[in-house]
Amino acid sequence: CLVIMGIGFIGVGSVHNTIFACVAMFLIGVGMTGALTPANTLIQTEVEDEKRGRVMSIHAIFYLGTLSLSNFTAGTFTHYFGISGAFKIFGMLLIISAIVFGYLFKKKYSNNYPSV
Numbered sequence: 001c002l003v004i005m006g007i008g009f010i011g012v013g014s015v016h017n018t019i020f021a022c023v024a025m026f027l028i029g030v031g032m033t034g035a036l037t038p039a040n041t042l043i044q045t046e047v048e049d050e051k052r053g054r055v056m057s058i059h060a061i062f063y064l065g066t067l068s069l070s071n072f073t074a075g076t077f078t079h080y081f082g083i084s085g086a087f088k089i090f091g092m093l094l095i096i097s098a099i100v101f102g103y104l105f106k107k108k109y110s111n112n113y114p115s116v
Contacts, residue, residue, distance in 0.1 A: 001038070002101070005031025006094030013087025031094075 004027055011024030040059075047055045077086040 001031045001034030002094050002098035003031070005035065006091040006098065007031075009087050009091030009094060011091075013084040013091065 008024045008027030008029075008031055011027065012021055015021050015024060040056075043055060043059055044052060074086060074090070077089055081089060
């Protein structure tokens with residue numbers, strides 16, 4: 001899902017047509033929804049029942065608290081690389097993050113799930 005989001009970001013940075021930009025933004029929304037839902041599910045299934053509320057509140061604080069940091073970073077990248085460049089860079093970072101996270105997730109949980 002982060003890959004879909006990354007493709008959407010690169011698409012927004014690459015197109016100069018409103019229709020294609022809307023399609024790319026739709027991909028960003030689909031990717032974000034697809035990334036946040038499994039993240040919440042993973043947290044809620046892995047954490048003990050007694051600690052789930054505390055962990056979810058910390059997760060929410062980190063998620064909302066890092067928005068200002070990411071906005072600062074996006075503004076800095078936009079200043080130096082332009083709007084299109086910033087979208088492309090963030091898209092590539094999302095795709096790289098997805099590959100690294102997928103590798104680490106597979107390495108950690110490969111023994112817990114039967115192979116298909």
